[in-house]
Amino acid sequence: MxxxxxxxxxxxRVAVEGEGPPLVLVHEIGGTLESYDAVVPALARTHRVVRYDMRGCGLSEFNVAPITLPLLVNDLLGILDAYDLRRVSVAGCAAGAAVAIGLALDHPARVHKVVAMSPALQVPPEKKAAVLARADAFEGEGLRPTQDxxxxxxxxxxxxxxxxxxxxIRRQRLAANPYGIAGLLRMLARLDMTRRLPELRHPMLVMAGIHDGDRPPQVVKPIADAVPGARYMEIESGHFMPMQTPDAIIAALTDFLSPTS
Structure with a gap:
């Protein structure tokens, strides 16, 4: 509950299920903690699974102040402190992967392993104007006109x-808060984490979806290549891996998070 x-x-809003080593799941832009509904029952058999709605998403509070990555990382740090979680593995999808990596970079002692699914860590300069225009359109017109x-x-x-x-999944995404999505898109348009990736020293799994038109393998693989010792995997999935192909995500995370991995 x-x-x-x-x-x-x-x-x-935070949900905690299961017993064992702590695992935090961070959702994508437009998602909620329900983004992980299909994978949590299996993962909670071996882990204490923590998931939450990022600020402005789902049933978490919407604030009008600009969203930044340090703000989102501090939100997650506050959750860890509230539940007395000293060291966790953290998995994130898309922009959720940026939060997971940000936690590992800025608070390395609090992180054990990192999983980045379809990681969204920057917007190419030539696409920034379009992303910002999309944020404005979501606030002015809602999500429905461009959903399909x-x-x-x-x-x-x-x-x-x-x-x-x-x-x-289509209905879930149409019901998302367009103002929260707009705030996260503006955060992403300002973001570039690529230069800091070589600083990571945690065991890391980077996953790309073969059918992901937003962050295809040719965009994701250089992220894995930049992290010392990172494991890279391509799967038959799209941008919303935990929702689209939950069995593949359960298998990959169970293997990577195993003590013998």
């Missing part, structure tokens, strides 16, 4: 064999 905590000047076009890139036809799953 989810709870709400107050930390770092905001209210965050965005899903065509992040959740292409090749992955829509389970139509009920696709329809459910």
């Amino acid at each position: 989810a709870d709400w905590i107050e930390t770092n000047g905001t209210i965050l 076009a965005r899903m065509a890139s992040s959740y292409p036809e090749a992955l829509r064999g389970d139509r009920a799953r696709f329809d459910r």
Whole structure:
């Protein structure tokens, strides 16, 4: 069952399940802690799984102040302190991977292992104006006008064999807070974590989706190459891996997080 905590000047919805070494799951832009519904039951058999709605997302508080990566990292740090979690493995999808990596970079003693799925760590200079324009459009028009076009890139036809799953995820994303998404997009447009990747010294798994039109393998692999000793994996998935291909994510995380890995 989810709870709400107050930390770092905001209210965050948090869910904790299972017993064992702590594992934190950080969702993507437009997602919520429910982004991990399909993988948590299996992961919670061996881990204490912590997931939460980032500020401005789901049922966490929306603040009008600009969102920055240090702010999101401090939100996560506040969750760890609230639940007395001294050292955790952390997995993030897309912009959630930026938060996971940010925690490892700025608070290395608090992190054991890192998993980055379809990591979104920067926006190329030639695409920044379009990302900022999209943020403005979401605030002015909502998400519906561009939803199908965005899903065509992040959740292409090749992955829509389970139509009920696709329809459910489409509805979840349409129901997201457009103002929270806009704030996170502006944060991403200002972000460039690539220069700091060689500083990472944690065991790290970087995952790319073969069908991901937003962060394809040719964008993701250089991230793994920049991290000393990082493991790289390509899977038959898209941009929302834990929702689209949960069995593959369960298998990959279970193997990587194993004490013998």
